[in-house]
Amino acid sequence: MRTTKVRAGAVLICLTLGVSACGGGGGSTTTTGATGKASGTITLWARDSEKAFINVLADAYNKNNGVKVKVTIVPSGNFVQKLGTAASSGSGPDVASIDLVYLPYFASKGVLEDITEVANSLPYKDSLSQAHRKLATYNGKTYALPFTAEASVMFYNKDLFKQAGLNPNKPPTTYAEMLTAARAIHKLGPDTYGFTFAGSCGGCNIFEFAPHVWASGGDVLSADGKKAMLNSPQVTDALNFYHTMVSEGLVPPSAKTDSGVAQPAAFQSGKVGMVNLGAFFVGTLVGDKKVNFGLAPIPGATGGTASFAGGDEIAVTQGSQNKVAATDFVKWATSEEAQTILAKAGIVPVRTDLLDKIYVPLDPRYKALADALRKGRTPYSVVENAVFNDNNGAWSKMINQAVFGGNAQAAQAQAQQAAQQILDRG
Amino acid sequence: MATSPAHGRNSEVQPDLGRVPAETAAAAPRRRHGHTMRRRRQILGVAVVAPAFIVICVFFFVPLVLMLWMSLNNWPLLGAHKFIGLDNYTRAFQDQDWRDACMFTLKYTALTTPVLFIAGLGLALLVRRATKAARFFQSIFFLPVIIGLAAGSYLFLYLAQPGLGPLTDLARQAHLSSGGSNWFSTATSALLIVTAMVTWKVAGMQMLLLLSGLQSIPVELEEAAHIDGASRWQSFRHVVLPLLRPTLALVLVFSVAGSLLAFDQFYIMTAGGPANGTITAVYQIYRTSFINFDLGYGASLSTLLMIVLAAVSALQMLLLRNSDHN
Numbered sequence: 001m002r003t004t005k006v007r008a009g010a011v012l013i014c015l016t017l018g019v020s021a022c023g024g025g026g027g028s029t030t031t032t033g034a035t036g037k038a039s040g041t042i043t044l045w046a047r048d049s050e051k052a053f054i055n056v057l058a059d060a061y062n063k064n065n066g067v068k069v070k071v072t073i074v075p076s077g078n079f080v081q082k083l084g085t086a087a088s089s090g091s092g093p094d095v096a097s098i099d100l101v102y103l104p105y106f107a108s109k110g111v112l113e114d115i116t117e118v119a120n121s122l123p124y125k126d127s128l129s130q131a132h133r134k135l136a137t138y139n140g141k142t143y144a145l146p147f148t149a150e151a152s153v154m155f156y157n158k159d160l161f162k163q164a165g166l167n168p169n170k171p172p173t174t175y176a177e178m179l180t181a182a183r184a185i186h187k188l189g190p191d192t193y194g195f196t197f198a199g200s201c202g203g204c205n206i207f208e209f210a211p212h213v214w215a216s217g218g219d220v221l222s223a224d225g226k227k228a229m230l231n232s233p234q235v236t237d238a239l240n241f242y243h244t245m246v247s248e249g250l251v252p253p254s255a256k257t258d259s260g261v262a263q264p265a266a267f268q269s270g271k272v273g274m275v276n277l278g279a280f281f282v283g284t285l286v287g288d289k290k291v292n293f294g295l296a297p298i299p300g301a302t303g304g305t306a307s308f309a310g311g312d313e314i315a316v317t318q319g320s321q322n323k324v325a326a327t328d329f330v331k332w333a334t335s336e337e338a339q340t341i342l343a344k345a346g347i348v349p350v351r352t353d354l355l356d357k358i359y360v361p362l363d364p365r366y367k368a369l370a371d372a373l374r375k376g377r378t379p380y381s382v383v384e385n386a387v388f389n390d391n392n393g394a395w396s397k398m399i400n401q402a403v404f405g406g407n408a409q410a411a412q413a414q415a416q417q418a419a420q421q422i423l424d425r426g
Numbered sequence: 427m428a429t430s431p432a433h434g435r436n437s438e439v440q441p442d443l444g445r446v447p448a449e450t451a452a453a454a455p456r457r458r459h460g461h462t463m464r465r466r467r468q469i470l471g472v473a474v475v476a477p478a479f480i481v482i483c484v485f486f487f488v489p490l491v492l493m494l495w496m497s498l499n500n501w502p503l504l505g506a507h508k509f510i511g512l513d514n515y516t517r518a519f520q521d522q523d524w525r526d527a528c529m530f531t532l533k534y535t536a537l538t539t540p541v542l543f544i545a546g547l548g549l550a551l552l553v554r555r556a557t558k559a560a561r562f563f564q565s566i567f568f569l570p571v572i573i574g575l576a577a578g579s580y581l582f583l584y585l586a587q588p589g590l591g592p593l594t595d596l597a598r599q600a601h602l603s604s605g606g607s608n609w610f611s612t613a614t615s616a617l618l619i620v621t622a623m624v625t626w627k628v629a630g631m632q633m634l635l636l637l638s639g640l641q642s643i644p645v646e647l648e649e650a651a652h653i654d655g656a657s658r659w660q661s662f663r664h665v666v667l668p669l670l671r672p673t674l675a676l677v678l679v680f681s682v683a684g685s686l687l688a689f690d691q692f693y694i695m696t697a698g699g700p701a702n703g704t705i706t707a708v709y710q711i712y713r714t715s716f717i718n719f720d721l722g723y724g725a726s727l728s729t730l731l732m733i734v735l736a737a738v739s740a741l742q743m744l745l746l747r748n749s750d751h752n
Contacts, residue, residue, distance in 0.1 A: 080717075081716045081717070084503050084504055084716075084719060085503065085716075087504060088503055088504050106504075109502075109504035109505050110504070110505075111504060199700075200697060200699045200700060200701075252589070253588050253589075253607060253608040253611065254587075254588045254589055254608060256608055256610075256611045256700060257608060257610040257611060257696070257697075257699055257700055259697055259699075385717065385718075386717065386718045390713070390717050390718075391697055391698070391699070392697070392698045392699070392702050392705060392713060392717075393717075397701050397702055400699070400700055400701045401701050404611075404700070405701075422718075
């Protein structure tokens with residue numbers, strides 16, 4: 001009896017092992033050629049930061065074409081994990097709208113479909129955002145088209161500037177001017193702060209803090225993405241500048257543990273003078289109607305300006321069962337019709353030829369964003385997530401320790417070593 | 427075959443050796459009947475246990491074997507995997523992040539285990555009476571257990587938020603803390619807040635387990651001690667605690683295992699911060715597997731954690747297993 005039970009159990013285990021070993025592979029690739037009329041249904045994954053307009057976009061597309069697009073909103077924080085695990089198990093979407101910094105990673109892992117021909121066939125291909133195009137290229141091939149653009153700029157509260165005796169139409173252009181302005185605004189009251197930022201957020205700081213370094217002539221990553229430059233002197237200056245503001249009490253206490261949600265809320269409450277954020281925030285403030293805000297380019301140490309060109313790119317996944325329809329949607333997403341819908345939702349279009357036509361006229365402040373996008377930069381790396389965006393990674397830890405602890409050089413050295421290790425491992 | 431009673435009876439009635447065939451024939455139907463009943467009972471037993479066994483196989487044993495295999499490979503989430511033997515394990519022993527995470531987990535366990543136990547035991551002693559009020563309070567104390575760890579974490583995250591949550595505001599009005607302080611800004615204070623949340627949430631469960639242990643102690647023993655002149659504290663120390671030992675072992679094993687595997691509360695409340703000061707072992711495994719997408723290395727870390735957990739549980743059972751049970 002006992003031996004029979006043991007035998008039965010062994011058979012069961014072998015069966016389940018066999019089943020699990022055979023099952024689960026990449027998605028089946030029944031590729032219909034890139035020609036032919038688009039039809040059927042396709043699934044689209046978008047980040048939650050796009051939920052304001054992605055359904056409007058999908059509806060506009062569904063109305064005029066024979067294809068039905070089904071949108072799934074995925075939380076930004078988990079997007080990379082979810083797409084990665086879904087792609088590896090073959091259950092991913094047909095189309096994915098991906099934060100552009102992750103493009104090199106997904107392209108290098110064979111998750112995305114090569115659409116070089118489609119990209120080259122576009123009549124406006126040279127006026128698509130340069131930074132996006134660079135990030136979508138891997139080994140000479142194109143794996144995505146630019147979709148939405150984002151640029152980081154400095155938001156400043158014009159009313160607080162006026163109250164503090166500063167000129168609301170002349171925002172700061174150097175670290176020294178920012179410091180003066182922050183000090184003056186903090187004098188207005190104990191609960192009023194000059195500047196805020198997210199102290200525990202990697203992605204926020206590559207978007208908002210790195211431009212200070214770029215504007216000062218430095219960089220955080222070499223152009224080919226192989227060498228980390230976290231210990232460069234421009235990074236030291238920027239870290240010390242932020243540390244000065246923190247030690248003088250010009251920054252709210254919530255900044256130290258903020259993973260990105262407290263900084264916009266603090267500026268929205270009208271109690272903070274300056275914050276570096278992106279185009280997504282303009283829509284929020286305009287709808288809120290509470291803060292009289294202005295936009296300025298992010299300054300360097302002694303002048304100069306820079307911006308992080310961000311946003312999403314839209315790609316067809318390798319595992320898609322309906323690549324014809326997916327490619328058609330991806331192409332349509334860069335058309336004037338689609339980009340106008342985005343502009344109306346306050347998103348910066350990726351078509352630099354259309355910026356002056358559909359975007360800037362909507363609000364005079366948009367000009368700063370359009371200019372920032374034209375000059376925007378984006379670091380290129382297949383391990384961008386692990387090095388920069390990871391809230392517990394080397395970049396985030398360095399900023400948190402240096403700005404709130406004070407010892408920039410030590411924090412930089414540690415971060416440089418950790419980051420270079422990740423880059424070397426590839 | 428255990429048919430000796432039948433066999434014995436038959437041999438008493440007919441001891442003649444020559445009668446063996448008839449004896450066997452007479453005994454055979456009885457033996458087959460007993461044989462079939464036993465057989466049926468066994469089949470019934472296997473059938474009833476089979477669903478649970480299948481579930482454990484599919485959701486525990488199979489993934490366990492797969493995980494052990496993955497830990498011997500360089501296995502990225504996307505892409506091909508390569509066999510590398512024990513390299514992941516040697517890497518783990520040199521990984522400073524992993525060592526820090528383990529140290530922090532041990533610190534957290536050392537802090538929460540006694541706090542939880544004392545809270546649970548205190549509550550259990552309070553509700554030990556047979557009154558309706560005690561039953562009512564028992565339910566109240568148990569209520570936080572049912573809301574889920576994630577819900578509790580978000581709740582306390584909000585309560586203790588600087589500038590937003592009521593707790594910080596109350597502390598400021600009671601002059602216990604200055605206006606601008608952020609309770610999550612240092613690893614120590616963040617750890618204390620998380621411990622407070624876990625205590626509030628889990629003490630009820632420990633109370634219930636200890637209560638059942640206390641109620642299994644016969645009242646006469648404590649009465650006898652009282653008659654012999656022992657004070658409440660002495661009777662507690664010398665009569666109740668020793669008899670509570672098996673329940674104690676159970677509660678401690680649960681508590682330590684739970685603390686060693688802590689993840690949700692830190693992921694939600696501190697996000698591992700500030701500056702990675704509150705990353706636990708499981709959090710580090712999560713980071714390795716789902717942020718760095720290095721599944722092979724993550725699997726090796728999981729295996730190490732599993733070994734430690736098994737060792738700690740075995741040690742606890744050994745230490746608390748007292749042989750003088752009368």
